[in-house]
Amino acid sequence: QCVRSETHQGATSGQGGIILGFSQIGAESAWRKCNTGSIQQAAEESGVQLLFANAEQKQENQIKAMRSFIAYQVDVIGFVPIVADGWDNILREAMDAGIPVLVTDRKIHTEDDRLYAGFIGTDSEQEGREAAFFLLKKFARLGNQDEADGKPVRIIEISGTEGSSVALGRAAGFREALADHPEFTIIHSQSGDFLRSKGYEIMRNLLEVYSDFEVVFSHNDGMTLGILDAMREAGIRPGKDVVIVTIDAEQAAIDALRRGEVNCVIECNPKTGPAIMSLAKRLAQGEKIPRLLHVDETVFSEYDDLSSVAPRGY
């Protein structure tokens, strides 16, 4: 599923069939590389000709790529919106050209939902809720357990790319699930842009400012790995001195969970290539597709038997 991870611009030739123009946001994480590999491999296997463009983290590059797909008269456009806002004009251009658009992984805000055919990807609000549910369990605040002593639980949140639906959703779901538990306080929230280097840098700086906090909630594993490096360097034992909750479920995060350096890993499923190809084919045939499809995702925590977790592939 994640075999190919090139991030070049270019075409993958299928044997005939439809042409899918796809705008990917970049290669910021192992998760993203797996997502790209899944899309490229599924295109090859299903005979879809893929015009693939890597936007290198810039919305303007995505819009340019989509405009070139329209000029090329592809059958379907697929894209991962780096941020949620700012897509209506290009979507209108695609609609005027009669090209259906599939939104994937991240969601968009639009004035008119008819501008895109459907969405397939992650449920980021639920991922945020799952992070909170784990903390409620860990600190025994669930109704069916003993109430804890009411001591504050101070949380540092390192969030994803500002304005992206996943960062907004994860933050919203997390806060929603903790709303009735005022002893959980987010003492600091900062974007690390889903990058390992920023996770490291931010945590190094925060350790100069905050000496007491119980939890780090990180919006992706890449940033978490940087956070763990910074903590170890400062003599802090992640997973023991500080509870670490992270999202994605890359192999490296599952390994850290097994070592006891991470307490909970919420899966974000990148292997959407086959579903994207099947939806693109249906759209090319003029069929309607569901407006919203969330992919299956699970949660791995220190309370689980991890011996049977299969290699993740990313």
Ligand code: AHR
């Ligand atoms: O949009 C999904 C997020 O983007 C993943 O959590 C993150 O790792 C990625 O880069």
